[in-house]
Amino acid sequence: MENTTLILIMITNLLLVIFLGVFGFLIYRLMKNQKKESAENPSSTEGQPAYHPAILERLKEAQKIKSRSHLFCPNHPEEPGETTCGICDKLFCKSCSKPFKSLHFCREHLPLVMNNHWEEIMTVKTSTQDPEHGVRVYDVKKEIFEKEDLPTYVETHYKINIDQDHIETYLVVFAMMDQVETIRPRFEATSL
Ligand SMILES: [Zn+2]
Numbered sequence: 001m002e003n004t005t006l007i008l009i010m011i012t013n014l015l016l017v018i019f020l021g022v023f024g025f026l027i028y029r030l031m032k033n034q035k036k037e038s039a040e041n042p043s044s045t046e047g048q049p050a051y052h053p054a055i056l057e058r059l060k061e062a063q064k065i066k067s068r069s070h071l072f073c074p075n076h077p078e079e080p081g082e083t084t085c086g087i088c089d090k091l092f093c094k095s096c097s098k099p100f101k102s103l104h105f106c107r108e109h110l111p112l113v114m115n116n117h118w119e120e121i122m123t124v125k126t127s128t129q130d131p132e133h134g135v136r137v138y139d140v141k142k143e144i145f146e147k148e149d150l151p152t153y154v155e156t157h158y159k160i161n162i163d164q165d166h167i168e169t170y171l172v173v174f175a176m177m178d179q180v181e182t183i184r185p186r187f188e189a190t191s192l
């Protein structure tokens with residue numbers, strides 16, 4: 001009698017294991033199919049507009065070229081960019097940028113720098129107390145150039161502090177004489 005019960009329990013266990021196995025396998029198949037479906041049709045599940053696969057391929061290519069091209073000279077796609085222009089901050093190859101003062105300028109902006117009178121509008125001492133200040137200066141420079149077409153350039157000056165025996169770094173912002181009044185308040189706001 002006891003043996004029969006034991007065998008019955010064992011059979012039940014065996015059936016349970018088989019059942020779980022089959023059930024698990026079915027769930028696995030179901031999930032795999034769903035995954036495959038969403039991979040074939042990536043836009044359908046994410047609420048994005050559905051693109052034709054050929055268009056998606058093109059978009060990917062375009063993105064690749066775009067991310068690659070900003071490391072190369074915009075005038076010479078074969079030449080790696082070496083220096084950034086002090087006005088537009090774009091990367092140019094050696095033959096497309098020329099050194100002037102302590103910076104480099106592109107062909108478009110070198111004449112602008114050379115043929116105009118530029119005034120020092122603000123000097124920022126970069127300090128360990130407020131290391132973000134320098135970042136804010138460059139942010140304003142970028143913003144007013146891109147959105148309002150107001151060119152500025154920033155020179156880095158070094159001074160040796162003999163008393164404390166260390167080198168101090170200053171960012172000196174320059175603007176064209178007739179734009180000084182417009183530009184100065186924008187940079188002064190960075191020290192608030
Ligand atoms: Zn430039």
Ligand SMILES: [Zn+2]
Pocket residue numbers: 073074075076079092093094095096
């Ligand atoms: Zn070039």
